[in-house]
Structures are given as C-alpha cells and as structure tokens.
Amino acid sequence: MPLADFRSPRLFTDAELAAGRRVELDRNQSNYLGNVLRLSAGDNVLVFNGRDGEWRAAVSGRKRPDRLEIVNQTRPQDSLRDLVYAFAPLKHARLDYMVQKAVEMGASTLQPVLTRLTQVSRVNGERMRANVVEAAEQCGILSIAKVGEPVSLDSWLTRRDGQRLLVFCDEAVDLADPVAALQAEAQSQGIDVLVGPEGGFAEEERSLLLRQPRTLRLSLGPRILRADTAGVAALALVQAVLGDWGGRTGHE
Ligand code: SAM
Secondary structure, eight states: OOOOSSSSOOOEEEOOTTOOOOOEHHHHHHHHIIIISOOOOOOEEEOOOOOOOEEEEEEOOOOOOOOEEEEEEEEEEOOOOOOEEOOOOHHHHHHHHHHHHHHHHHHSEEEEEEEEEESOOOOOHHHHHHHHHHHHHHHHHHSEEEEOOOOEEHHHHSSSSTTTTTEEEETTSOOOOHHHHHTTSSOOOOOEEOOOTTOOOHHHHHHHHSSSTEEEEOOOOSSSSOOHHHHHHHHHHHHHHTTTTTOOSOOO
C-alpha cells in the first residue's frame, strides 16, 4: 500500500476528483491554503473527498488561491473496518480531542450516546464533522468517518444489530486480560465499542447492557481512566486484536 505523503499539505473537498478537473475553492478553503498554509499559484496540495482516493493538485488564483487543477492520483480510495465508537459525549474541548483520536484510531462511525449520567445534552454535529475532517487531513486518512445523531442509550440498543459485537467498557468489571477477552470473541459483522461518561454507567444501564446479545464486558486495567483516555485505550485494543492493526480478520 503506497505510504501517505505527510510532507505535502492535505485538503478535504466534497468535489469529484479526476485528472484535469478544476475544483473551485470556497472562502474557508482559500483562506486555509492562502493564509494558514501560505500557499500560492503553482504550489501543490493533496486533495481527497473520501470517495475517489487521494490526488495531487496545483493551486491557482492571482491574488489568492481560488481553485485547484487536479493532476494525478497518488493513492487509491481505501475503506475503514466497520468499527463504531459509541460514547457518552463530553464537553467541548475534550469532545474535540476524543473525536480526533477516534478518527486516528480508525473508527468508521462516531455515535454520541446519551446515558443517565451524561453531562452534556446537546452535541454540535457540525463541529464533530469538522474535527473528523481535520483529523483525516492531518493523519493521511482517506475515508471520512460518519457522525451519528445523538441518541439515548435505550434507543441505540434497540436499533443496533444484535449480531454485532458490543464491547462494553465497564469500569466496574473485575480485572481481566482484555486481549485474551477479545481474542475469545467469535467473528462478527461489525464491532461497537461503548465508553461511558465521567460519572460512569448507572446500575440499571449496566444490567440493560449485560442483557444485550454478543456483549463483551471489557476491563481497561486496574485504574479508572478518564472517558477520553478509555476511548483511545479501548480502540487500540480492539484494532490490535480484532481490527486493522494486523489483528484477526473476519470482523469486517
Ligand atoms: N465514574 C466512574 C467511577 O468513578 O467508577 C468512572 C467512569 S470513567 C471516568 C468513564 C468511562 O470510561 C467508564 O464509563 C468506562 O466506559 C470507561 N472506563 C474507565 N476506566 C475503565 C476501566 N478501568 N475499565 C473499563 N472501562 C473503563
């Protein structure tokens, strides 16, 4: 697989990408290329749209970058494993951090789940999407993770496919080797990783979760991790054992 070029600036666009195409830049993109990255006519950037792979493009525009000339493809489009990161939303800055980390870890969907002890009731979906794109731009990721609308734990559990593996990160579970626990899991069509709020899961939520089919109650070690740390730890374990870090295939 061609390695990502991390030296060239990267820009996400919604436009179709193909050799010889011209892509008009909107005000934000023009400002980002011109004033933030200090690029001007003739400079190169890498563009991607989450569908057509990655392309090298030449900046053009007299006073400021106003469009891109698409030159050649540098990487074909790839796809992410079916890995949903379900989490009790956190306050602003920590939510931004968590979204960016979940994208870096290869989550294909970010699903805010409102639990009884969740501290925030409103989630800014646009801001989450902007963080998803920014993380993809910075990390050379070509697929854009989906952002789900916030949903209550009950509704999420009612709607989700019971064939999927539910990795329930539970701070109250007895200490057990998480790698061995994940390795013992049979193949499944997709994985949901659930992390609770700073206040943890309420007892009735815990018993509801444990009644779900295909639930793995996962320990993340002897210490109580903050929710955003728990998210990164859980995604790392799942990707290493069952995911695209060379883990066991079959959990597509
Ligand atoms: N308030 C809870 C407490 O004091 O027991 C701690 C909640 S913790 C800050 C936030 C979430 O991270 C938990 O709901 C759980 O999903 C996850 N988490 C944190 N530490 C964990 C651990 N050692 N094992 C499993 N999950 C953990």
